[in-house]
Amino acid sequence: MNKKCEHCGLHFEVEPGFFIGAMYISYAFSVAMLVAVGVALTVLFDPPVWVYLVSVTSVTILLLPFSFRYSRILFLHWFGGIDFDPAKRVTQ
Numbered sequence: 001m002n003k004k005c006e007h008c009g010l011h012f013e014v015e016p017g018f019f020i021g022a023m024y025i026s027y028a029f030s031v032a033m034l035v036a037v038g039v040a041l042t043v044l045f046d047p048p049v050w051v052y053l054v055s056v057t058s059v060t061i062l063l064l065p066f067s068f069r070y071s072r073i074l075f076l077h078w079f080g081g082i083d084f085d086p087a088k089r090v091t092q
Contacts, residue, residue: 001072014080019072021079026071033059033067 004011013019037059041047060067076082 001069010082012076014076018080019075022071022075025074026067029063029067029071030060033063 001012003013034056037056038052041052041055045051
């Protein structure tokens with residue numbers, strides 16, 4: 001993750017360790033993926049337990065970059081007090 005915005009110069013990390021709280025949002029994403037995959041498999045196929053384990057693990061690993069990035073973005077917007085101001089945008 002960049003230290004600051006290349007357009008407006010905003011420092012993303014408000015304080016040291018700020019993004020540790022984003023792990024709770026990432027956890028919520030992981031639980032949502034687990035439930036969605038589990039329900040989909042149950043409704044569509046009703047497979048054995050090992051298929052659940054492999055499917056949930058695979059989906060979680062494949063969507064890990066999404067979960068990591070968007071949990072930080074949501075945490076920054078919800079708790080960082082960051083609002084987009086078009087007037088501060090640096091034009092190149």
